Amino acid sequence: MKLVLLLLLLLYIPSWNFRFFLVYAVPLHDPFVSSPASSPSSTVSASMAAFSPGIQSQLGTEEDHHKMKLDKKIAILLTVACGILAIIVLVSLFGCCIYYWKFCHRKENAQLSDVEKGVSVTPFLGKFSSLRMVSNRGSVSLIDYKLLEKSTKNFGDDNLLGKGGFGHVYKALLEDNKQVAVKKLDCAAENARREFENEVDLLSKIHHPNIISLVGYSVHEDTGFIVYELMQNRSLEDLLHGPHGSSLSWYIRLKIALDTARGLEYLHEFCKPAVIHRDLKSSNILLDSNFNAKLSDFGLAVADSSQNRSKLKLSGTVGYVAPEYLLDGELTEKSDVYAFGVVLLELLLRRRPVEKLAPDHCQSIVTWAMPQLTNRASLPNIVDPVIKDTVDEKYLFQVAAVAVLCVQPEPSYRPLITDVVHSLVPLIPVELGGTLRVTTQAAPPAGRQSSG
Structure with a gap:
C-alpha cells in the first residue's frame, strides 16, 4: 500500500509544476490581462506623441519588443528551475522506493530462512554468530526445537539419561526412528554459552570412530541443545562404578x-x-x-596454537587435572595423557x-596407588577383584607400567599418546x-547388551 501511494505522488508532482508555471510565468505577457496604471514615462510619451506621432509609435514598438x-x-x-526541482524530487523518491522495497524483501527473506531452518528467532540466537557460519557451511544440521520437545516427551524424567555440569541428557526418538541423545544446556551464563558453541563447532569438523558423532543442534530462548548418536551403554563411569561394573571383563576394559x-x-x-x-x-x-568407546563433551577442548594456551582459564575435573596445569597453567597434549592414565587406573x-x-x-x-603399582607383590592385591583371577600377571604388569608412565608428575616423562x-x-x-x-578358553565374553 505504501508503495502505491508513493507512485501516485510521483504522478502528481509534474502536474503541480505545470500549474505553477501557468500562474507565475504566463501572466507576464498575457494580452488579456489589464495593464497597470500609467507611469510618468508613459505620460511623457503621450505628450511627445502630440508633436511626433511617428517617433512615439517607433519607441512603443521597441519597448514592447524588449518586454x-x-x-x-x-x-x-x-521552467528550467521547476524542471530541475521536479527531477531532484523524482530521483529522491525513486531512491526511497528502491530502499524501502529492498529492506522489506530482505526482512521477509531473513524471516523465511529462520523458519525453514527451525531456529527460534530470539535475542539469544544473535549471540551465536559462529554457529550460523557452521550451518552455512552445511557441516551441521539445525534441528527444530519442537521436534526435540516431542521426541523427548517434553524432556520428561522417563527419558533422562544423565546429568552434567550445565544440564541434562535425554534419550530421543526422531521421526525416522533414529535414536539419539539430546544434551540440554542452560546457556544463560557466558561460559556455558561459550562451551556450547565450542562443542558444536569442533564436533562438526571432527569425524573418527572413537569420537562421538554430532547429529545436530538447536537453540530455544536461553537453552542450547546438542544432539548426538545414542550410546546404549552410557558412560564408562556409570558402568564401571555402578551396579553393572562386574560385567566388564579384563579384555573389555583394555578395549x-x-x-x-x-x-x-x-x-x-x-x-x-x-x-x-x-x-x-x-x-x-x-x-x-x-562396548566401543567414544570421547564426548568437547566444551572445554582447545584447538589453538600453543601461544594462546597460557591465556586459558583453569578448567577440568578434580582428580584428572595434570599437576603442571593445575599449578602453573601449563597446558599441552601431555595434560590429556595424564588424564588418560587416571582413567586407566580406574x-x-x-x-x-x-x-x-x-x-x-x-x-x-x-597418590594412593603409585607406591603399589610398581611393587609386583602388592599390585595383584589392589586390582579390582572382578578381574583379579582372570588376568595373566604378565599383562597386568605391562598395563600398570603404562598407567604409571602416564601419571608421572613431570610431563616430559610421560609418553606420547601414540x-x-x-x-x-x-x-x-x-x-x-x-x-x-x-x-578359546581365554576368549573374552560377549559384551552385555544394554536396554538403555
Whole structure:
C-alpha cells in the first residue's frame, strides 16, 4: 500500500509544476490581462506623441519588443528551475522506493530462512554468530526445537539419561526412528554459552570412530541443545562404578582403554591444529552396545596454537587435572595423557579418581596407588577383584607400567599418546581391535547388551 501511494505522488508532482508555471510565468505577457496604471514615462510619451506621432509609435514598438524578450527569458528560467526541482524530487523518491522495497524483501527473506531452518528467532540466537557460519557451511544440521520437545516427551524424567555440569541428557526418538541423545544446556551464563558453541563447532569438523558423532543442534530462548548418536551403554563411569561394573571383563576394559587412546591420538596427531580435550574423564567416555568407546563433551577442548594456551582459564575435573596445569597453567597434549592414565587406573582398580576419607580429607587414586603399582607383590592385591583371577600377571604388569608412565608428575616423562596405543595393541585380542591371539578358553565374553 505504501508503495502505491508513493507512485501516485510521483504522478502528481509534474502536474503541480505545470500549474505553477501557468500562474507565475504566463501572466507576464498575457494580452488579456489589464495593464497597470500609467507611469510618468508613459505620460511623457503621450505628450511627445502630440508633436511626433511617428517617433512615439517607433519607441512603443521597441519597448514592447524588449518586454516580450524579458518575459520569455523569465519564463524559460522558471521552467528550467521547476524542471530541475521536479527531477531532484523524482530521483529522491525513486531512491526511497528502491530502499524501502529492498529492506522489506530482505526482512521477509531473513524471516523465511529462520523458519525453514527451525531456529527460534530470539535475542539469544544473535549471540551465536559462529554457529550460523557452521550451518552455512552445511557441516551441521539445525534441528527444530519442537521436534526435540516431542521426541523427548517434553524432556520428561522417563527419558533422562544423565546429568552434567550445565544440564541434562535425554534419550530421543526422531521421526525416522533414529535414536539419539539430546544434551540440554542452560546457556544463560557466558561460559556455558561459550562451551556450547565450542562443542558444536569442533564436533562438526571432527569425524573418527572413537569420537562421538554430532547429529545436530538447536537453540530455544536461553537453552542450547546438542544432539548426538545414542550410546546404549552410557558412560564408562556409570558402568564401571555402578551396579553393572562386574560385567566388564579384563579384555573389555583394555578395549575401552585402547579406543580412548585412539580417540586422543586422532586429536593430538591428526587434527591441525592439534586438539586438547582438557576434560577427559570416565563420564566423558561413552560406550555403545558393543562396548566401543567414544570421547564426548568437547566444551572445554582447545584447538589453538600453543601461544594462546597460557591465556586459558583453569578448567577440568578434580582428580584428572595434570599437576603442571593445575599449578602453573601449563597446558599441552601431555595434560590429556595424564588424564588418560587416571582413567586407566580406574579400569584396573575400579576406584574413583578422588575418594573422601574424612569430611575434610580426600585422597587421589594416583597418590594412593603409585607406591603399589610398581611393587609386583602388592599390585595383584589392589586390582579390582572382578578381574583379579582372570588376568595373566604378565599383562597386568605391562598395563600398570603404562598407567604409571602416564601419571608421572613431570610431563616430559610421560609418553606420547601414540606410544600408549602401540603399547596396548599387543595386549588386546584381535576380535576386539588388537593383535593378541587367545585360545578359546581365554576368549573374552560377549559384551552385555544394554536396554538403555
